[in-house]
Amino acid sequence: MPLQFQGIRQEHQAVRQQVGVFDISHMGKFLLRGGNSLEALDCLVPSDLSRLKPGKARYTLLLNPEGGILDDLIVYCQADDEVVLIVNAATQERDHDWLQAHLPETTHLSDRSDSQVLLALQGQLAQSVLQPLVETNLAQLSVFNHCQTEIFGHPAFIARTGYTGEDGFEIMLPPAAGLHLWDNLLEQEVVPCGLGARDTLRLEAALPLYGQDMNEETTPLEAGLDWLVHLKRKGDFIGRSILERQAAEGWPRQLVGIAMLGRSIARHDYPLWHEGISVGYVTSGAPSPTLGINIALGYVPPHLASPGQRLEVEIRGKQHPAEVVKTPFYRRG
Structure with missing residues (x-):
């Protein structure tokens, strides 16, 4: 993702007032399958995942034995034996190795980071822009809920999550479909946004950035989490x-x-x-x-x-x- 396209302030205001799109494909994307993947993951995070139902998501943390934060991530429950994880790009490899070392053999961990595109459509107009492209009724998709659907005939994972303090969706789909969606959104005059606006938006919303506002030497209590x-x-x-x-x-x-x-x-x-x-x-x-x-x-x-x-x-x-x-x-x- 570039620092900016048209300017940080312009991109920032587009998200706050209308809608913008970010290519966040650099984020790590893992899939857990087999056994009881959700139960296995529940033992590794401080948040209670036992009541997380299919179609629901939860923001949580990976911790070291000293209580320090190894990473923050979002857990998307698709079934008791199938869970999607979105982790930070900078810690992707470490997270993969750490999970691999701590998950039981019955849970299979696969890295889908290079095979899936992830776009974040953020802003108050996000739903009205995305709705014509999917059959799923997005009005029924609550915050931190997700669904499987199709976009341009390709399978798509859509979650009502984001990192801007605004309403919006994060959409994971194959690369060709991701490029098609990006082009379609820009044709609809959705503003492309870069890392600069993503940072000022998340800062206004006081959303911590891993590696900057928290790290392995920071506990969740110290970080306000x-x-x-x-x-x-x-x-x-x-x-x-x-x-x-x-x-x-x-x-x-x-x-x-x-x-x-x-x-x-x-x-x-x-x-x-x-x-x-x-x-x-x-x-x-x-x-x-x-x-x-x-x-x-x-x-x-x-x-x-x-x-x-x-x-x-x-x-x-x-x-x-x-x-x-x-x-x-x-x-x-």
């Missing part, structure tokens, strides 16, 4: 004991939303200060095209994580005022 950790669920999962300890005793840092109080822009790895003491660092930052302010995510000690807390961001040796704010920065109305 405690809602993915189901400690009351039955059974064990990798990293559980560490997360139980953090839940009982607390954790050393917290990912927070930050708004700059001037025109300065906070960027990745910029230091955060409070009353002359270095207290954390910025993980993501950019101007918000929707809000017209400069926003960021970053880690600070829990006692400095409340909205309204004043901080300073060090930019080229000078400290600039900022404030902790509630997230998401933008929420679809």
Whole structure:
């Protein structure tokens, strides 16, 4: 995916106000089959997958024994013995090897990343643009639901998921059909969007980026993803004991939303200060095209994580005022 096609701001606003399309085929696409694939996967993630029914999806995490995040992913249940996983491109190979090492022999893991195209159609007009191309009634496809259908006579997997904070669909299909769909959408004047707009859109929605806002040394509780950790669920999962300890005793840092109080822009790895003491660092930052302010995510000690807390961001040796704010920065109305 290129950084931009027509310009980051233009592409960003197209998704917020109408509709845009992203080619996210670089994402990893795995298929689990055989045995009870869902039950086997349930033992490897902190979220309770036992009630996940066919046609439903769940966002969750892969953790190491220390509770650190190996990757975030979406689990799509097609049947008890068939599950689709979408993982990050940068961790695709590692995720495959890790899953292969931890899944039982009765569960077969296949990598479909090179044989399937993945497009993300995002924005309030996404349904009206896609509906004429499929027989499935998309109005009946709720958020984090998915279905199998056809597009241009080819099998297509459609999920009502995304990474922009807007309504939309992620569509997986064979390469030839994917190219046909891309061309068709552009003929309908859907705006092609690049990585730049994808990043500003997800930042406004306060959706963390793996490798930047979280990594192997970050636990879900620190990253504000405690809602993915189901400690009351039955059974064990990798990293559980560490997360139980953090839940009982607390954790050393917290990912927070930050708004700059001037025109300065906070960027990745910029230091955060409070009353002359270095207290954390910025993980993501950019101007918000929707809000017209400069926003960021970053880690600070829990006692400095409340909205309204004043901080300073060090930019080229000078400290600039900022404030902790509630997230998401933008929420679809």
